[in-house]
Amino acid sequence: MASSAVRASRRSRPVGRRHPLATVALLLVGLVGTGGAYALFTSSATAETSASAEALVEEGGKLFAANCATCHGLNLEGSTQGPTLIGVGAAATDFQVGTGRMPLAATGPQAEKKPVQFTDEQVQALAVFVASQGPGPAIPADMYLTGEGYDVSNGAELFRINCAMCHNVAGAGGALTEGKFAPSLDGVSAKHAYEAMLTGPQNMPVFNDTNLSPEEKADIITYLKYLDETPSVGGFTLGSLGPVSEGLFIWIFGLGAIVAITVWLTAKSN
Amino acid sequence: MTTTPTQDAPSKTRGQRFTSAAANYIDERTSISGAVKELGRKIFPDHWSFMLGEVALYSFVVILLSGTFLTFFFQASMVEVHYEGSYAPLKGIEMSAAMASTLDISFDIRGGLLMRQVHHWAALLFVASIGLHMLRVYFTGAYRKPREINWLIGFVLFILAMAEGFTGYSLPDDLLSGNGLRIIDGMVKGIPVIGTWISYLLFGGEFPGVDIVSRLYILHIMLLPAIIIAAIGVHMLLLIINKHTQFAAPGRTNNNVVGSPIMPVFAAKAGGFFFIVFGVITLIASTFSINPVWVYGPYDPSPVSAGTQPDWYIGFADGALRLVPPGWETEWFGFTWSFNIIAPLVILGLFIAIVAFYPFIEAWVTGDKREHHIADRPRNAPTRTAIGAAGVTFYAVLWAAASSDLIATHFKLSIEGVIHSCQALLIFGPIIAFFLTKRVCIGLQKKDREIALHGYESGRIVRLPHGEYIEVHEQLDEYERWKLVNFTDYKPLMIRPNAEGKITTGQRVRASASRWFFEDRIAPVSQKEIEQSKDGHH
Numbered sequence: 001m002a003s004s005a006v007r008a009s010r011r012s013r014p015v016g017r018r019h020p021l022a023t024v025a026l027l028l029v030g031l032v033g034t035g036g037a038y039a040l041f042t043s044s045a046t047a048e049t050s051a052s053a054e055a056l057v058e059e060g061g062k063l064f065a066a067n068c069a070t071c072h073g074l075n076l077e078g079s080t081q082g083p084t085l086i087g088v089g090a091a092a093t094d095f096q097v098g099t100g101r102m103p104l105a106a107t108g109p110q111a112e113k114k115p116v117q118f119t120d121e122q123v124q125a126l127a128v129f130v131a132s133q134g135p136g137p138a139i140p141a142d143m144y145l146t147g148e149g150y151d152v153s154n155g156a157e158l159f160r161i162n163c164a165m166c167h168n169v170a171g172a173g174g175a176l177t178e179g180k181f182a183p184s185l186d187g188v189s190a191k192h193a194y195e196a197m198l199t200g201p202q203n204m205p206v207f208n209d210t211n212l213s214p215e216e217k218a219d220i221i222t223y224l225k226y227l228d229e230t231p232s233v234g235g236f237t238l239g240s241l242g243p244v245s246e247g248l249f250i251w252i253f254g255l256g257a258i259v260a261i262t263v264w265l266t267a268k269s270n
Numbered sequence: 271m272t273t274t275p276t277q278d279a280p281s282k283t284r285g286q287r288f289t290s291a292a293a294n295y296i297d298e299r300t301s302i303s304g305a306v307k308e309l310g311r312k313i314f315p316d317h318w319s320f321m322l323g324e325v326a327l328y329s330f331v332v333i334l335l336s337g338t339f340l341t342f343f344f345q346a347s348m349v350e351v352h353y354e355g356s357y358a359p360l361k362g363i364e365m366s367a368a369m370a371s372t373l374d375i376s377f378d379i380r381g382g383l384l385m386r387q388v389h390h391w392a393a394l395l396f397v398a399s400i401g402l403h404m405l406r407v408y409f410t411g412a413y414r415k416p417r418e419i420n421w422l423i424g425f426v427l428f429i430l431a432m433a434e435g436f437t438g439y440s441l442p443d444d445l446l447s448g449n450g451l452r453i454i455d456g457m458v459k460g461i462p463v464i465g466t467w468i469s470y471l472l473f474g475g476e477f478p479g480v481d482i483v484s485r486l487y488i489l490h491i492m493l494l495p496a497i498i499i500a501a502i503g504v505h506m507l508l509l510i511i512n513k514h515t516q517f518a519a520p521g522r523t524n525n526n527v528v529g530s531p532i533m534p535v536f537a538a539k540a541g542g543f544f545f546i547v548f549g550v551i552t553l554i555a556s557t558f559s560i561n562p563v564w565v566y567g568p569y570d571p572s573p574v575s576a577g578t579q580p581d582w583y584i585g586f587a588d589g590a591l592r593l594v595p596p597g598w599e600t601e602w603f604g605f606t607w608s609f610n611i612i613a614p615l616v617i618l619g620l621f622i623a624i625v626a627f628y629p630f631i632e633a634w635v636t637g638d639k640r641e642h643h644i645a646d647r648p649r650n651a652p653t654r655t656a657i658g659a660a661g662v663t664f665y666a667v668l669w670a671a672a673s674s675d676l677i678a679t680h681f682k683l684s685i686e687g688v689i690h691s692c693q694a695l696l697i698f699g700p701i702i703a704f705f706l707t708k709r710v711c712i713g714l715q716k717k718d719r720e721i722a723l724h725g726y727e728s729g730r731i732v733r734l735p736h737g738e739y740i741e742v743h744e745q746l747d748e749y750e751r752w753k754l755v756n757f758t759d760y761k762p763l764m765i766r767p768n769a770e771g772k773i774t775t776g777q778r779v780r781a782s783a784s785r786w787f788f789e790d791r792i793a794p795v796s797q798k799e800i801e802q803s804k805d806g807h808h
Contacts, residue, residue: 109684152358152359152361153358153359153360153361153362153363155359156359156360156363156567157363157567160445160566160567160570160573160575161570161572161573164445164573164574164575164576165573165574165575165576166576167576168575168576168577169445169446169565169566169567169575170562170565172577173576173679174575174576174577174675174679175576175674175675175676175678175679175685176685177684177685177686178684178685178686179678179682179683179684179685179687181678181679182576223359226358226359232559232562233376233377233383233559233562234376234383234387234558234559234560234562235387235556235557235558235559236557236558236559237559237562238558238559240562240565241577241676242446242561242575242577242578242579243446243561243579243580243581243582243585244577244579244582244585244672244673244676246394246558246560246561246581246582247394247581247582247583247585248582249554249558250391250394250395250398250554250582251398251582253554254391254394254395254398254550254551254554255325255395255398255399255402257550258325258395258399258547258550259318259322259402261543261546261550262318262319262321262322262325262543263318265318265321265539265543266316266317266318266320266321268316
C-alpha cells in the first residue's frame with residue numbers, strides 16, 4: 001500500500017522529456033540496450049565475437065593503464081603497491097572491480113566494498129583484458145548462478161562447514177585479525193559470491209573446482225539466495241549476531257521496559 | 271489501608287454472603303485464618319527497586335509454564351535421524367533426534383516457535399533480573415544482619431539460574447550449543463590430573479558422545495528446577511521472617527516496616543505485575559527471533575561459526591578465556607598445566623566466592639552485630655559502593671571481552687586492539703572505578719551535609735540595605751532533612767587486646783581492614799550541628 005502511494009506521488013511529478021532525470025533514463029536505456037545486445041551477441045555467436053573481443057581487450061587495456069597500472073604495473077607485473085595480476089583471470093577482476101573494491105580508495109586493513117567505479121561494459125572490458133594477459137579462472141557460467149534447481153540443504157551444510165567460521169552461519173560477517181573482517185553476505189550477487197569462492201579475494205581462501213565443484217558452489221549460492229529471500233520466521237533477527245545482540249536486547253529493552261513499569265507501579269499518585 | 275467490616279449483616283450483598291460463607295467453610299476445616307492473618311499483614315514498602323526480585327520470580331513462572339509445553343514435544347536423545355520436516359535447507363540432513371524435535375517444535379507444532387522463544391527470552395530476563403536484584407541488595411546494604419543467609423541463598427539461586435540456562439542452551443544439539451559444550455569440555459580437560467577423567471565421566475566417553483543431551487535434560491527439567499523451587503521457597507520464607515528493608519524516611523525506623531500489606535493492595539498489584547511481566551516477555555518473544563537453531567544447523571565438531579558466543583550470563587566466563595595471554599602452558603611432572611584454563615577458573619572462582627561471602631566479610635570488618643532494617647543510600651557507604659563499582663567493572667570488562675569480535679567489526683577496530691584494551695581494563699578498570707566511585711560518594715555526602723545544615727540555594731538574590739548581595743538559602747523541612755541525616759555511620763575499629771591481654775594478628779588485620787574501609791568518612795549531621803547552624807542563621 002505504501003509503495004503504491006509512493007508510486008502515485010511519483011506519477012504526479014512533472015513528466016516528459018524535460019524531466020531532470022530524462023537524460024539519466026535515456027542513458028540507462030542506451031546502456032542497457034547496448035549491454036543487453038552485447039550479452040546476446042557474445043553468448044549466441046562466439047565465432048563472430050573475435051573482432052569485438054579484440055576491441056574489448058583494447059578498451060580494457062586503456063582502462064587498465066589509466067586506472068590500475070599505477071599499482072599493478074603496465075604489464076600486470078605488479079609493484080610494491082599491488083600484486084601482479086598475471087593469471088588472476090577474468091573472475092577475480094570482475095569481482096574486485098564489479099563490487100567496487102578496486103580501484104582502491106585508500107590503503108587499509110583490506111579493500112572494502114564501495115560504489116562501483118565503472119560501467120558494466122568497462123568492468124567486462126577490464127576482465128577480458130586481464131584474462132587476455134594470462135590464463136586464469138573465468139567468469140562463471142549463468143547456469144550456476146540461478147539459485148534454482150540445486151540442493152539447498154547440501155548448500156547449507158557446505159556453507160556451515162566452509163564459510164560460517166568467518167562469515168557467520170547466517171552470513172552476517174565476522175572479525176578476522178588486524179582489523180580485517182569477513183563481510184556480510186547480505187545482498188551479494190550470485191556471480192560475485194561464485195567468483196569470490198573461485199578466486200579467494202583479500203583474506204578469503206580459494207575454493208577451486210576440485211575443492212568445491214561448480215555444482216557445490218551452485219548449492220551454496222542456492223542457500224545464500226534462500227537466506228536472502230526467506231523472511232525470518234521468528235521475527236526481527238537483531239542482526240543475526242547470536243547471543244550478544246540477544247543479551248544486549250534483553251538488558252536494554254526487556255529489563256528497561258520492566259524497570260520502567262516498576263517505577264510506574266510504585267509512583268505516588270498525585 | 272484496612273477496611274472496616276460492614277456492621278449490619280442483613281445489608282450484605284449476595285456476593286459478600288457467598289464469600290464469607292466460603293471463607294468460613296475453609297477456615298473451619300483448615301484453620302487457615304491464622305496464617306492469612308499473619309501473612310496478609312506482611313508489609314511491602316513501595317520502592318521500584320524492591321520489585322526486581324519479583325520480576326525474577328515471575329519470569330521463572332513463565333519459564334516453568336513454557337518449559338512444560340516444550341517437554342511435551344522435545345526428544346532428549348542423540349539418536350541419529352534424517353530430518354524430514356518442513357524447513358527446506360535442512361531436509362535430509364543427518365542430525366540428532368534432539369535437534370530434529372527442536373526443529374519440529376519450531377516449524378511443525380502449532381505455537382511451538384512462540385513457546386520456544388518465550389522460554390528463551392524469559393530465561394534471559396530471569397537471570398538479568400536476578401543480577402539487577404542482587405545489585406540493588408548489594409548497593410543498599412540489604413544483605414546485612416539478619417539477611418546474610420538469604421543473600422547466600424539468593425546467590426545460590428543465581429548460580430542455579432546460570433546452570434539452568436546453560437543446560438537449556440545445550441539441549442537442542444545445534445551447532446552453537448555444541449560449540450558451547452566443546453568449550454566446557456576443553457575447560458574441564460584443562461583441570462590438571464582429574465580433568466580428562468571428569469570429561470569422560472560427563473560425556474560418557476570422548477566428546478561429544480551420545481549421552482550428554484539426555485543427561486543435561488534430566489538436570490535441566492528435574493534436578494535443577496527442583497532445587498530452584500526449594501531455594502525460592504526458603505528465600506521467600508526468610509523474606510517474611512526477616513521482613514523487608516526500607517529506605518530512611520520519617521516514621522520509618524529499624525523496628526517497623528512502612529508500606530502496603532499483602533492483602534489486598536500488594537496482592538492485587540503483584541498479581542497484575544505478573545501478567546505485565548508475562549506480557550512483556552510474550553511481546554518480545556513474538557516480535558524478536560532468539561536462537562534460530564535452524565540457521566546454526568545440527569552439531570558437527572568441525573565447523574565453528576563466527577560470532578559464536580554463549581548466552582549473556584555465561585559471557586563473563588567466555589570473556590575470561592579470551593583475555594588470557596597466549597602461551598600460558600607448561601609441563602610439570604609429566605602433566606600438561608594449562609594455565610590458560612586454570613587461571614580463568616581460579617580468578618572466576620575467587621570472584622564468585624567474594625560475591626557469595628561478601629556479607630560475612632563486611633560484617634567481620636565492621637564488627638557490627640546489630641540488625642539493620644533501614645536500607646543504605648549507596649553514597650552513605652562509600653567504600654562498599656566503591657567495591658561494588660569495582661566488581662561491576664571487572665564483570666563488565668569480562669562480559670565485553672566475550673563479544674570482542676563483534677566490537678571489532680562493528681566499531682571498525684582490530685580485534686587485537688580490543689583484546690589488549692580489555693586486558694588492560696580488566697586490571698586498571700576496577701581500580702579506577704573504585705577510587706572514582708569513592709570520591710563521588712564522599713562528594714555527594716558532603717553535598718548532603720551542606721544541604722542538611724544550610725539548606726539549598728534558592729536562586730533568589732537579595733540586596734541588603736548596605737549594598738551587599740546574598741543568595742537566600744531555603745531550609746529543608748524536617749521530613750526531607752531526616753532522609754539526609756539518618757544513616758548508620760562506622761568509625762575505624764580500634765585495636766584492642768583480647769581477654770588474655772594479647773593483640774592477635776587477626777585483630778591487626780581486622781583493624782587495618784576497618785581503617786581502609788572507614789578512614790575516609792563524612793559523619794552524619796548531628797542534631798547539635800543542625801541547631802547550631804540554625805542559630806548562626808537567625
